[in-house]
Amino acid sequence: MKLRILLVFTSFSILFLFSGLKANISPAGLVKFTNSVALAAKPCYEDPRDGAKAESSVATTGNALREEKKVIAACSGTDIISRVICGFSKLFANFSTSGTDRGKLTLQNSQMPSYLRAANSTALSYSPSLAELFYGDSEATGPKALTGSIAKMLPPGYTEDGIDPLSGLIAAEGQLAKGSVVLNNTNKQTNFVPGEGLSEIVNPIDDKLPPFYDLEAGEEQSPYLVSGYFGEVVPLYDRFGLIKQALTAPGEKVSIPDPNSIDCPTSEYDPTVIDVTAFGEANRNRDVFWQAEGDIKSDESKSCSTDAEGNVISCPAEGENTYTTGGELGTQSQVSLASNAWKRLGAASNSPGEGGVYNILLPPDNHFRTDEAKEPTIPFTYDPHLLGSTYRSQGGLYIADLGNVEGASSCIVNQLTAHPAVATQGACENAFEFFPGISISCTDEAEPLPFSNSAGSGIARRAWEIVNNLYQGFWCMWNWSKKDYPSIFDEALFRQNPNPTREQVQNDDQSLFWCTWLVWKVQSNHGPSLNSQAMKNYYESQGRFIAPQNATVQNVRPGYVVFFDVFNSINRLDHVGVVYSVTPDSLTFVQSNAGTKSDTITFNAGGTGVQNLPWARVGGFGRP
Amino acid sequence: MKLAEVPRRKITIALAILGIGLFIALLIGFLGTRAPSAPVVTSLEPADGQENFLGETPITVTFQENLGAKQQDLIYFEFKPEAFFTIRWVSDKQVEATLLAPLSLELNTTYSIKVLYNNKPIYTSSFKTPNLTKEELTRDLTEQAEGDRLFADAQTDWYKDNPWYSQLPIVKDDYTIVYESDTSKFRIRLTLGDNPTGAEIESAKNRALEDLKTAGVNLDKYEHYFIDTYE
Numbered sequence: 001m002k003l004r005i006l007l008v009f010t011s012f013s014i015l016f017l018f019s020g021l022k023a024n025i026s027p028a029g030l031v032k033f034t035n036s037v038a039l040a041a042k043p044c045y046e047d048p049r050d051g052a053k054a055e056s057s058v059a060t061t062g063n064a065l066r067e068e069k070k071v072i073a074a075c076s077g078t079d080i081i082s083r084v085i086c087g088f089s090k091l092f093a094n095f096s097t098s099g100t101d102r103g104k105l106t107l108q109n110s111q112m113p114s115y116l117r118a119a120n121s122t123a124l125s126y127s128p129s130l131a132e133l134f135y136g137d138s139e140a141t142g143p144k145a146l147t148g149s150i151a152k153m154l155p156p157g158y159t160e161d162g163i164d165p166l167s168g169l170i171a172a173e174g175q176l177a178k179g180s181v182v183l184n185n186t187n188k189q190t191n192f193v194p195g196e197g198l199s200e201i202v203n204p205i206d207d208k209l210p211p212f213y214d215l216e217a218g219e220e221q222s223p224y225l226v227s228g229y230f231g232e233v234v235p236l237y238d239r240f241g242l243i244k245q246a247l248t249a250p251g252e253k254v255s256i257p258d259p260n261s262i263d264c265p266t267s268e269y270d271p272t273v274i275d276v277t278a279f280g281e282a283n284r285n286r287d288v289f290w291q292a293e294g295d296i297k298s299d300e301s302k303s304c305s306t307d308a309e310g311n312v313i314s315c316p317a318e319g320e321n322t323y324t325t326g327g328e329l330g331t332q333s334q335v336s337l338a339s340n341a342w343k344r345l346g347a348a349s350n351s352p353g354e355g356g357v358y359n360i361l362l363p364p365d366n367h368f369r370t371d372e373a374k375e376p377t378i379p380f381t382y383d384p385h386l387l388g389s390t391y392r393s394q395g396g397l398y399i400a401d402l403g404n405v406e407g408a409s410s411c412i413v414n415q416l417t418a419h420p421a422v423a424t425q426g427a428c429e430n431a432f433e434f435f436p437g438i439s440i441s442c443t444d445e446a447e448p449l450p451f452s453n454s455a456g457s458g459i460a461r462r463a464w465e466i467v468n469n470l471y472q473g474f475w476c477m478w479n480w481s482k483k484d485y486p487s488i489f490d491e492a493l494f495r496q497n498p499n500p501t502r503e504q505v506q507n508d509d510q511s512l513f514w515c516t517w518l519v520w521k522v523q524s525n526h527g528p529s530l531n532s533q534a535m536k537n538y539y540e541s542q543g544r545f546i547a548p549q550n551a552t553v554q555n556v557r558p559g560y561v562v563f564f565d566v567f568n569s570i571n572r573l574d575h576v577g578v579v580y581s582v583t584p585d586s587l588t589f590v591q592s593n594a595g596t597k598s599d600t601i602t603f604n605a606g607g608t609g610v611q612n613l614p615w616a617r618v619g620g621f622g623r624p
Numbered sequence: 625m626k627l628a629e630v631p632r633r634k635i636t637i638a639l640a641i642l643g644i645g646l647f648i649a650l651l652i653g654f655l656g657t658r659a660p661s662a663p664v665v666t667s668l669e670p671a672d673g674q675e676n677f678l679g680e681t682p683i684t685v686t687f688q689e690n691l692g693a694k695q696q697d698l699i700y701f702e703f704k705p706e707a708f709f710t711i712r713w714v715s716d717k718q719v720e721a722t723l724l725a726p727l728s729l730e731l732n733t734t735y736s737i738k739v740l741y742n743n744k745p746i747y748t749s750s751f752k753t754p755n756l757t758k759e760e761l762t763r764d765l766t767e768q769a770e771g772d773r774l775f776a777d778a779q780t781d782w783y784k785d786n787p788w789y790s791q792l793p794i795v796k797d798d799y800t801i802v803y804e805s806d807t808s809k810f811r812i813r814l815t816l817g818d819n820p821t822g823a824e825i826e827s828a829k830n831r832a833l834e835d836l837k838t839a840g841v842n843l844d845k846y847e848h849y850f851i852d853t854y855e
Contacts, residue, residue, distance in 0.1 A: 001708075022685055095765070245665075311696060329823070331704070426835075430841060473777070475773070475801075477770075477772070477776050478764050485681065487680060487722075488680055488804065505768040505769055506765045506766040506768075507762055507763070507765065507766075509680075509761065509765055510680055514765075514768055514772065515768070515772050515775075516768060520676070524674070524675070524676075528675070528676050528754035528755045528756055529754065529756060529760075529761075530761070530764055530765060530768060531764030531767055531768050532766070532768060532771060533767065533771075534764055564775060566771070566774040566775050566778050567778070569771075569774050570770075572767065572771070573771070574770075574771030574772065574774050574775050575771055575774075575775035577770055583686075583793075583795075583800070584763050584800075584813070585793065585802045585811065585813055586756070586802045587791050593771065593772045593776070594775055594776045594779060595634070595776045595779045595783065595789075596779065596783070597778040599779075600792065600793055600802070601804070602793075602803060602811070604803045604804075605804075605811060605851065611804050611806045611807075612803040612805055612806055613779075613804050613805060614782050614803075615778035615779055615781070615782045616775060616779075621668070
């Protein structure tokens with residue numbers, strides 16, 4: 001009997017021991033398992049750039065720009081079960097997102113030459129009629145014979161070191177040549193001539209200059225192996241077309257007008273031909289790597305390998321001949337002239353009128369915003385403020401960060417370069433839409449409020465702190481609470497397009513620090529809505545609203561909410577701020593998502609009722 | 625010696641020793657691996673019962689004392705209804721749970737938050753999302769997007785056309801200048817103190833007008849008046 005009891009006791013002990021061990025493991029394991037499952041079901045992506053959201057990184061550019069997605073399955077468990085589950089969830093998430101870190105530029109052989117030629121013409125080309133007019137010879141080349149968008153941006157007859165831009169560019173940019181492709185190794189350019197083999201190419205105009213490619217001859221006969229930089233394969237002045245094509249959404253046709261003909265219809269190209277992708281390399285370089293590839297017809301005479309005696313060793317089978325090349329869309333050209341021209345494209349100087357093509361397109365005192373200070377990559381000289389005092393000798397130019405580059409490109413290609421009769425109406429207007437005309441300049445700094453924080457009201461003091469720390473975000477308005485509430489800002493969208501359409505931001509309460517967020521963050525009794533009209537209605541319903549005609553120096557206090565209705569707008573309140581201080585003649589309020597961080601409202605001379613702002617009616621006050 | 629030949633008494637003693645040994649080992653193991661005592665939560669943000677919370681800030685929990693790595697591993701959150709989040713230890717005393725997709729929170733819903741330690745609740749709190757529908761929220765933001773833009777554009781235009789406006793109000797010891805936009809007049813209130821002389825008053829008025837000119841105001845275009853209680 002005792003033996004049986006002991007056996008049972010021992011069995012229970014052993015069983016309990018195992019169950020106890022399981023009990024010890026289970027809680028933590030369960031926690032981590034739950035965590036892992038949640039992340040696997042809904043992976044958390046983090047843009048490699050400072051943790052910005054990645055979901056909207058392709059907002060405006062279709063397939064043109066994709067961000068590398070980095071999965072951060074935040075499984076912190078150290079036990080084997082958690083690590084295995086985490087590993088699987090990461091694997092799954094990575095697999096399902098399949099982010100690319102290399103762009104691909106595929107140039108279809110049949111389309112590339114004609115497309116590039118069209119882009120050439122629209123950007124920079126010689127005009128026979130101008131050549132005839134100025135040089136008496138329709139085939140003459142020279143600065144006065146130039147036409148195209150770049151030429152229009154340059155002073156008449158502009159030369160650099162005695163060379164007109166097109167000659168310089170042609171000479172500078174190694175190209176396909178004489179029916180084959182130049183194997184461009186910086187200085188020497190080598191031509192593969194069918195039946196003759198490799199030979200060095202000489203510039204027929206000046207043998208001291210690098211050679212160039214004859215597009216006419218090369219169109220049908222191009223490609224062999226190409227290597228070199230983008231700028232050596234695709235001329236600088238073609239990049240207008242490339243930008244336009246790269247920014248065209250999938251399914252849409254790229255349409256490029258012929259600038260030389262009044263009746264010439266636009267030519268359409270398939271944007272999927274070119275797929276330029278941007279990457280999040282660790283060094284954040286913004287160079288656009290690319291690869292060109294395509295099938296060519298097999299031609300044994302071109303590509304068979306031979307021995308020293310010229311005997312054919314092997315020949316590729318039909319369809320085997322493909323060409324590939326790669327490089328980077330770097331703007332650090334090997335040739336200064338091309339480099340300078342690229343500066344002109346983006347921006348070049350801090351002097352008015354010399355700010356680059358895009359800036360020159362803008363009305364006076366306006367500019368396209370870039371974020372060169374945040375993501376320095378492509379070397380060029382640029383002052384983002386154009387008229388500002390800060391001169392930056394180096395900047396970064398990134399297509400997606402060039403502000404409304406799509407609009408600018410459209411403006412250039414469709415309006416400024418096309419014949420007036422076929423120019424797309426409104427192309428430039430679209431480029432400028434959503435960009436406030438400014439006397440208030442954009443800055444990358446959180447400009448401090450012009451008064452110190454000495455309010456007696458805690459709400460007012462907190463409002464001052466938040467507003468004081470605001471940065472300019474979308475549309476150069478103060479709507480980026482980078483320090484206090486960084487999650488309330490769609491940084492990924494901002495990096496792509498700092499001037500988005502309303503539709504791009506209106507569906508997300510956290511796309512930017514709306515004016516009403518300030519009220520939310522400084523007091524709790526504001527009602528459920530992020531809408532200023534609804535907020536005012538809430539204060540009214542709570543008996544905490546002061547109509548503007550009843551506002552006095554005594555009953556409006558720091559910390560109160562002030563509502564505004566812009567003149568000639570739809571009859572609803574448009575904006576809110578927070579009263580910071582009150583004096584016998586005026587009150588000062590602070591605000592977010594506006595052109596300034598603070599402003600003042602004047603009391604009527606008798607102290608009862610307030611004057612409106614010059615541009616907006618004061619809609620009343622809300623007591624916290 | 626065969627087992628059957630071993631006296632039952634010895635078997636009993638051996639089994640008893642084995643059993644007691646196992647029991648002691650179990651006790652030691654159980655007590656030895658038991659989780660440390662539960663940490664004390666001193667605060668949780670947002671505050672319990674907070675309304676109109678959209679998950680725009682992390683849920684922040686502060687503990688009374690620093691937690692070691694093992695203790696931190698045992699801390700977890702439970703949201704009801706379910707919410708996706710990540711955990712980040714800000715310090716050994718403070719942990720943040722960041723909701724992964726704040727907009728995925730159900731609107732007009734009370735969420736309970738349980739801070740779990742070793743899978744047992746040690747703190748409970750709640751917050752309520754705004755009493756809106758998704759459609760209402762979107763509509764509100766659509767209007768707000770338009771409203772803020774209108775305000776900023778109109779403001780920018782005004783500042784651009786009237787650069788002097790950014791200089792106002794002008795507040796000096798002797799006077800304050802504000803702009804009455806409803807009447808398009810400048811109001812200059814003299815604040816000279818007690819019993820100023822006529823010359824002092826005149827000097828203050830002249831300086832005020834000079835300030836307006838310096839700010840870029842065209843005094844031929846805009847009227848002004850003084851509030852002068854000394855006359």
